[in-house]
Amino acid sequence: MAKAKEVVEVVDVEEADAKSSIYEVGYIMVPSIPDENLGGEVTNLKDSLSDMGATFISDEYPKMLELAYEMTRSIANKKQKFSYGYFGWVKFECSTINGKIIKDALDKNEKLVRYLMIKTVRGNTMSTKRAYGNKDGFKRRSTPRVEESLPINEETIDKEIEALVVE
Amino acid sequence: MKQDYFSSNNIKHIDYKDVELLRRFLTPSARMQSRRRTDVTSKNQRKLAIAIKRSRFMGLLPYIAK
Numbered sequence: 001m002a003k004a005k006e007v008v009e010v011v012d013v014e015e016a017d018a019k020s021s022i023y024e025v026g027y028i029m030v031p032s033i034p035d036e037n038l039g040g041e042v043t044n045l046k047d048s049l050s051d052m053g054a055t056f057i058s059d060e061y062p063k064m065l066e067l068a069y070e071m072t073r074s075i076a077n078k079k080q081k082f083s084y085g086y087f088g089w090v091k092f093e094c095s096t097i098n099g100k101i102i103k104d105a106l107d108k109n110e111k112l113v114r115y116l117m118i119k120t121v122r123g124n125t126m127s128t129k130r131a132y133g134n135k136d137g138f139k140r141r142s143t144p145r146v147e148e149s150l151p152i153n154e155e156t157i158d159k160e161i162e163a164l165v166v167e
Numbered sequence: 168m169k170q171d172y173f174s175s176n177n178i179k180h181i182d183y184k185d186v187e188l189l190r191r192f193l194t195p196s197a198r199m200q201s202r203r204r205t206d207v208t209s210k211n212q213r214k215l216a217i218a219i220k221r222s223r224f225m226g227l228l229p230y231i232a233k
Contacts, residue, residue, distance in 0.1 A: 118184075
């Protein structure tokens with residue numbers, strides 16, 4: 001009986017070590033990926049996450065967007081600049097130990113310009129309908145240009161002045 | 168009387184992807200507004216600052232707008 005109790009305790013300790021958390025990975029994929037291959041790249045990314053013990057909760061398919069500023073990323077020892085990218089995110093549950101492994105794997109992924117891995121909650125955190133990449137809010141209002149009118153003949157001006165004088 | 172935007176709209180988590188919401192708390196030059204201007208609680212101001220910084224990192228919001 002005593003041995004059985006010890007076994008149960010050991011299992012409890014292991015469970016405590018493998019404490020699971022909910023993570024969200026937001027990522028920007030390189031814009032050079034053609035649209036038809038994008039689905040495959042997303043599947044590859046998700047497969048690699050699930051191989052590392054991730055259980056998916058929700059996700060959003062990447063969309064092409066103009067980045068707010070130019071980003072640099074060295075791919076194959078060559079620095080590349082990106083002004084556009086496919087932004088998508090995936091929310092999943094996994095153990096905290098696997099979280100570190102996932103981070104290391106994402107660091108090595110050369111299809112990603114940048115990624116952000118955060119701890120989050122299971123439910124929906126968005127309050128409004130999203131519209132990323134819309135930079136209109138920061139454009140300074142400029143006065144609309146007045147179109148230049150056509151050149152006026154001197155004769156027509158004279159005629160108009162004469163007409164006003166007569167009146 | 169100060170009114171916290173997040174408490175009054177029952178927003179518990181400020182998401183970095185919620186760009187439209189975050190823009191409300193930035194100046195035209197994309198700087199974060201102070202708590203005096205945003206009128207949110209100090210707890211929510213800290214959450215807001217984190218969300219804006221994350222959004223900037225991901226290129227959804229600019230660090231500075233000309």
